[in-house]
Structures are given as structure tokens and as C-alpha cells.
Amino acid sequence: MKRFSFAYHKQIQITCLFLYLFTASLNVIHAELYVSGFVDSYHAVRIKAPNDYLSSRTRLRTEAEYEADMTSWFVSSNLEHNEIVKSRSGLELREAYMDYHSDSWEFRVGRQIIIRGKADGVQITDIISPLDMTKFLARDYDDIRMPIDALKFRILGNSLDLELVWLPLFQAAILPSDDNPWAVKPDLPADRDITYEEPLAPEKRFNNSEFGARLSFYLSGIDFAFSGFHTWNDIPVFDQFETTDAGGDTIITVTPKHHRLTMFGLDVSKPIGDFVFRGEVGFFIGRRFEPEVIADRLFRRNSISSLMGLDYYPGNDWSVAAQINDQFTLSYDNRIKPDEHTLLATLNISKSFLRSTLKLSSGFYYGINLQDGFNRTSADYALTDELHLVCGVDWFDGSEGMYAQYRDNSEFWIKCKYSF
Amino acid sequence: MKDSIILFISVIVMAFITPHLTAEENDPSGREIIMMVDNRPDGEDIKTTLHMTLINKRGRKRERTIVSYSKEYGKDTKSIMQFMKPADVKGVGFLSWEYDDQTKNDDRWLYLPALKKVRRIAGSSKNDYFMGTDFTYDDMGDRSVDEDEHTLLREEEIDGIKCWVVESVPKSDDDMYSKTIKWIRQDALIAHKVEYYDRQGALLKTLTTQDVRKHQGYWTILRMEMNNIQENHRTILEMEEVEYDLGISDNLFRVSNLEKGRLK
Numbered sequence: 243m244k245r246f247s248f249a250y251h252k253q254i255q256i257t258c259l260f261l262y263l264f265t266a267s268l269n270v271i272h273a274e275l276y277v278s279g280f281v282d283s284y285h286a287v288r289i290k291a292p293n294d295y296l297s298s299r300t301r302l303r304t305e306a307e308y309e310a311d312m313t314s315w316f317v318s319s320n321l322e323h324n325e326i327v328k329s330r331s332g333l334e335l336r337e338a339y340m341d342y343h344s345d346s347w348e349f350r351v352g353r354q355i356i357i358r359g360k361a362d363g364v365q366i367t368d369i370i371s372p373l374d375m376t377k378f379l380a381r382d383y384d385d386i387r388m389p390i391d392a393l394k395f396r397i398l399g400n401s402l403d404l405e406l407v408w409l410p411l412f413q414a415a416i417l418p419s420d421d422n423p424w425a426v427k428p429d430l431p432a433d434r435d436i437t438y439e440e441p442l443a444p445e446k447r448f449n450n451s452e453f454g455a456r457l458s459f460y461l462s463g464i465d466f467a468f469s470g471f472h473t474w475n476d477i478p479v480f481d482q483f484e485t486t487d488a489g490g491d492t493i494i495t496v497t498p499k500h501h502r503l504t505m506f507g508l509d510v511s512k513p514i515g516d517f518v519f520r521g522e523v524g525f526f527i528g529r530r531f532e533p534e535v536i537a538d539r540l541f542r543r544n545s546i547s548s549l550m551g552l553d554y555y556p557g558n559d560w561s562v563a564a565q566i567n568d569q570f571t572l573s574y575d576n577r578i579k580p581d582e583h584t585l586l587a588t589l590n591i592s593k594s595f596l597r598s599t600l601k602l603s604s605g606f607y608y609g610i611n612l613q614d615g616f617n618r619t620s621a622d623y624a625l626t627d628e629l630h631l632v633c634g635v636d637w638f639d640g641s642e643g644m645y646a647q648y649r650d651n652s653e654f655w656i657k658c659k660y661s662f
Numbered sequence: 663m664k665d666s667i668i669l670f671i672s673v674i675v676m677a678f679i680t681p682h683l684t685a686e687e688n689d690p691s692g693r694e695i696i697m698m699v700d701n702r703p704d705g706e707d708i709k710t711t712l713h714m715t716l717i718n719k720r721g722r723k724r725e726r727t728i729v730s731y732s733k734e735y736g737k738d739t740k741s742i743m744q745f746m747k748p749a750d751v752k753g754v755g756f757l758s759w760e761y762d763d764q765t766k767n768d769d770r771w772l773y774l775p776a777l778k779k780v781r782r783i784a785g786s787s788k789n790d791y792f793m794g795t796d797f798t799y800d801d802m803g804d805r806s807v808d809e810d811e812h813t814l815l816r817e818e819e820i821d822g823i824k825c826w827v828v829e830s831v832p833k834s835d836d837d838m839y840s841k842t843i844k845w846i847r848q849d850a851l852i853a854h855k856v857e858y859y860d861r862q863g864a865l866l867k868t869l870t871t872q873d874v875r876k877h878q879g880y881w882t883i884l885r886m887e888m889n890n891i892q893e894n895h896r897t898i899l900e901m902e903e904v905e906y907d908l909g910i911s912d913n914l915f916r917v918s919n920l921e922k923g924r925l926k
Contacts (some may be wrong), residue, residue: 384777387778396918466916498728512784513782515767520782555783555784597718598793627750630750
């Protein structure tokens with residue numbers, strides 16, 4: 243993302259802040275200019291000793307939209323002060339795009355977030371906007387999705403849409419930096435010298451751009467969509483190899499790499515009574531997998547990721563959603579680090595109380611292979627329509643696996659959010 | 663956020679609309695009166711802004727504003743709507759294709775701007791309250807006539823308006839009310855007042871319709887108030903910018919329009 247430091251752009255930031263506050267306070271400057279957003283302050287404390295702060299930040303999100311006939315412009319930005327991850331402080335341009343729309347087609351050009359698929363919180367065909375893993379999954383999911391520079395063109399019908407997307411430049415996912423308590427390193431022997439190299443990202447060339455298409459159908463009783471995307475893996479795979487220096491010592495070199503990847507997908511959603519069935523499958527060509535032992539290099543394999551989900555709306559302000567996801571590696575080799583089938587189960591339960599002013603929710607991710615998991619339980623109370631107080635617990639558990647690696651980062655947190 | 667808001671808004675808009683009819687029958691039965699109310703025709707399409715004010719026992723107010731478009735397709739209806747207020751749900755949108763055929767489930771989609779995602783949703787309990795208001799989904803009229811036994815109790819003039827007083831007793835034990843008593847205006851075939859009794863037979867809520875007038879040839883309720891007697895909480899619903907028969911394009915009722923963030 244476009245991020246500037248306080249040290250070098252303080253004057254610009256102050257000017258911008260003034261302009262944002264000024265426009266926000268007016269709410270509507272012109273009949274066709276709309277300004278909205280929120281201010282939120284979020285603080286999280288590690289449950290285990292030393293009970294240090296894992297997060298402490300305050301943010302102003304401003305969104306402005308201007309409409310003129312068939313064209314509209316949208317700008318969204320964050321102005322953030324982050325006391326724990328200093329590199330996150332500053333002004334961030336989140337989205338900035340222009341729309342042109344007619345009855346039968348439209349296009350959007352600029353920095354935008356593109357979301358696809360039917361899965362919740364699990365990426366299968368939804369791989370256009372990368373993830374911001376600054377705090378892993380321990381924050382609201384909409385904060386995790388990153389904007390990308392793209393041109394999106396859509397042909398619109400009453401029951402179907404055709405969407406074409408072109409991303410001229412690759413953008414990698416954001417991984418936690420070293421000053422971040424959520425930073426993780428590859429699981430490597432502690433008694434070796436390790437050299438971490440800079441990630442190998444694709445060069446900024448036209449033939450390295452990403453592109454894809456999606457054909458969506460919205461019919462009576464069922465939605466489904468076919469999609470394809472020629473891309474790069476957003477989260478790098480760590481290529482590791484051993485060398486011996488002149489003194490006879492062994493050195494491990496770790497190189498994060500991005501590779502070309504092609505995905506073909508299908509997603510479907512069908513309501514049945516008080517239930518909605520969701521399904522999604524993606525066939526990935528050219529995925530890279532890390533080896534079990536350092537002596538081996540990356541394995542190139544095709545894979546299939548599939549998901550089935552069920553939403554249940556029993557009434558009385560209850561909502562339940564369950565999903566199971568399988569990542570299947572084709573032509574599996576026992577030297578590959580992940581299992582041939584990697585299974586993930588998710589469950590989300592929520593209920594509203596007190597005339598919808600209090601909402602309790604709990605979400606679970608459970609890695610079936612390694613029996614590790616993550617739970618976020620929260621209570622959201624609306625002091626007013628605009629002002630919400632939210633508190634919760636993020637709990638990581640297990641002995642090994644993606645979630646278990648954060649078991650020391652289980653936290654209590656509190657957030658105050660004012661929307662305007 | 664409720665998943666069945668779309669049902670609620672659709673029926674609430676229909677409840678505000680009533681045609682120019684005159685009740686010529688003498689002493690119709692309770693069921694016939696409710697049938698007349700239920701079968702009232704309306705315009706081909708409607709655009710409206712619905713404003714809700716929730717007032718608790720301490721006088722604290724909360725507000726919701728919704729922009730809604732609906733269009734009739736024979737006996738089927740398509741609706742699209744979007745929240746304008748409060749700020750924390752601004753931009754949330756709903757689309758529904760509702761079918762008269764009882765064997766066919768309605769199609770409903772929800773758009774959450776924070777997630778930038780449209781998702782299919784399913785129905786929920788008709789007894790649920792909508793967004794903290796005092797109205798259940800059932801209160802607003804999406805209830806088959808024959809789900810209740812209707813009895814004409816008497817004719818009565820109330821607030822200078824001649825009404826039929828009809829008692830409706832649910833046939834199902836699952837209903838949240840033991841009975842409702844409705845004062846149906848004979849001139850406009852809309853409820854002037856409704857009393858709702860809980861399962862123990864105690865008065866739970868009263869609904870009063872206010873500011874009823876003809877608008878573009880249709881009787882329209884511009885203001886109604888639901889008062890929860892037991893909780894001392896009330897909700898005022900006001901219709902603003904009502905426009906009938908605009909010739910709304912079919913293209914408005916597309917899923918892709920939900921994602922635009924603002925209904926145009």
C-alpha cells in the first residue's frame with residue numbers, strides 16, 4: 243500500500259487531516275458529494291505473561307464519493323497511529339477509483355478491493371485482493387483484505403454478469419514485519435546459521451500482469467459462478483537450501499518466492515428453507531509446496547481446494563454458519579511438507595440481544611490435521627447508533643500448525659468505534 | 663443485521679399503501695373484511711424513503727432511514743433497498759424477488775459494504791423484531807388470511823372514523839400473540855388501530871395509524887406508531903418522498919446494483 247512515514251511527511255499529513263476533518267464535519271458538501279467513515283481505537287493485551295500490548299492503534303477512516311451522471315469517484319483512506327507497529331503509522335490510501343456505468347456495462351479503474359466467491363474467511367477463488375496479515379486473523383476480516391490497482395470491466399444482465407479483471411502490477415500479501423509481535427519465521431534448526439533473502443517478486447513487466455474472468459448467474463433458487471484467474475501466489479513460499487562456507491559451517495539460505503499460478507473455480511449458493519448451502523471449488527495449476535526436509539527444493543504440484551458451507555437462520559436473532567475446507571495436493575509426494583489433504587473446519591455463531599444493541603458472536607477455525615485452532619469471541623454494544631463499544635478474546639491453541647504458532651499471542655482486546 | 667429485512671421492508675411498504683376502495687357490503691364477515699384488506703391493489707411500482715424512530719422508556723431515540731424501490735410482476739414483486747442511516751449500517755443493501763407461488767422460496771440477497779460482498783440469505787422467524795423496532799415481520803402484513811380465525815365483533819366509530827372491529831385468533835400455537843383486535847377503516851380498508859395480546863392474554867402492543875391520506879390516487883399511511891405497553895418502548899414509522907408508478911426499470915432489481923453502494 244502507499245504508506246508514508248510521519249518523519250518525512252508530517253506537514254502533508256496535518257494538511258490532509260485538516261481537509262478530512264473539514265469535509266467529514268460537513269457531511270455533505272455538495273448534492274452529489276458524500277463523506278462518511280469512522281474513528282476507531284483498538285487495544286489488545288497478551289493474556290500470558292508479561293501481559294504486554296500486542297496492539298494499540300487509533301485510526302480515522304474517511305470515505306468520499308462524488309457522483310456525476312454515469313460517472314462516480316470514490317476515495318477511501320486511513321490515517322493511523324500505531325504505537326506497537328510503528329511502521330503502520332501514517333496516512334494510507336486505501337481505495338481510489340473511478341466508475342463509469344450504463345445499464346448494460348460498467349467499468350471501474352483504480353485502486354480497489356475485489357472480493358469473490360461464496361466462502362467466508364477462507365480463500366479459494368477469492369484470490370484477487372491479497373491479505374494483510376499484519377495481525378494474522380486476529381482482527382475484523384474486512385481489515386485483512388488489501389486493495390489492488392486494477393481495471394474491472396463488467397457486462398451486466400438481469401440474471402448474469404460477466405466480469406473481466408486486469409491487474410497490471412503484482413502486489414504481494416503483507417506479512418508481519420520484525421517489529422511486529424505477530425511476525426513468524428520459518429521453522430528451522432536453531433543451531434544453524436540462517437540467511438534471509440529479500441522476497442523474489444515478479445518484475446514490473448506487462449507479461450507479469452494478472453488477469454481473469456468470472457461469469458456469474460443469479461437465478462431463481464440458486465446462484466453460481468465460473469471463474470478463472472492467472473496470477474501469482476500472494477503469500478510467498480519459502481525456498482530453503484543449505485550451503486557450506488569456507489570454514490566448513492553450514493548456512494541455510496531462505497528465499498521467499500512468488501510463482502505463477504492459474505486458478506479455475508466454481509462457486510454455488512442455494513437457499514433451502516431456513517438454510518443456505520454454499521459450495522466452492524478451485525483447481526490450481528502450478529502451486530509450490532515447501533519440502534519436509536531442507537535438502538529438498540520446492541515441489542511444483544497442482545491442487546484442488548474445495549469447501550462446503552451451511553448457513554442456518556433459526557430466528558430469534560440467531561445466526562449459525564459452518565464450513566469445511568479440503569486442500570488436496572495432486573500427484574502427492576511424501577517429501578512435501580503439508581499433508582496430501584489439509585482439512586479446515588470453521589464455525590460462526592452470533593445472536594443479538596436488547597433490541598439489537600448487543601451482539602455476541604464467536605468464530606472458530608480448527609485445523610483438523612494438526613488439531614490446532616483459533617477462536618474469536620466478542621461482544622458488541624451500541625451505546626448509540628454511531629458509537630459502539632466492542633470487547634473480545636482471541637484464543638490460539640494447539641502444539642503445532644498455523645494457529646498454534648500464535649499460542650503465546652492469545653489476547654484480550656477492546657475497541658471503541660464511532661461512525662459518521 | 664437481520665437477514666430478513668427485505669421481507670420486512672417489502673411488506674411494510676405494502677402495508678402503507680391502500681387503494682381507493684369503498685366498502686359497499688353490509689355486514690361482511692370478519693374473514694371477508696380481512697380479505698378485502700389483504701387483496702387491496704397498489705401501483706405498478708413505488709419508490710419511498712422510510713424513516714423509523716425508536717424511543718425507549720427513558721426517551722432515548724435511535725433512528726433508521728431506508729430508501730426502497732418495489733415493482734409488481736403480476737402477483738410477484740421485486741424490491742431493492744438500502745440503509746441510509748444509522749452510520750454503522752449505511753450502505754447495507756437488500757434485494758428480493760418475492761413469489762406468489764407458496765411452493766417457491768423467495769430469492770433474497772444481502773450486501774454488506776464492509777465486506778464488499780453480496781450473499782444469498784434465507785428467511786427467518788416471522789416473530790423476530792426488526793432492527794430493534796417494536797414491529798415483528800409478521801406485524802407488517804406478510805401473513806396469510808387463513809392463518810387466523812377472524813370474527814367481526816362490532817362496528818364502532820373511533821376518532822370520528824367509522825370502523826369494523828375484527829378479532830383475529832391464530833390457528834397455530836407457535837404464534838407469539840394469543841389474539842389481535844383490529845379497527846379497520848371502512849373508507850380506506852386499512853387498520854386504524856390494532857391491539858396485540860401476548861400468549862397469557864395480556865395487552866402487549868398497540869398500533870395506531872396516523873396521517874392517512876390519498877397520494878397519487880392511492881390511500882397511503884404516512885405515519886404509524888407501535889407502542890409496546892409492557893416494555894414502555896415505541897417505534898414511529900414515517901414515509902417520506904413516496905412516488906407511485908414511476909416506470910422503474912427492470913434493470914434496477916439486479917444483484918449488481920447492490921454492489922454499487924448507492925441506488926440510482
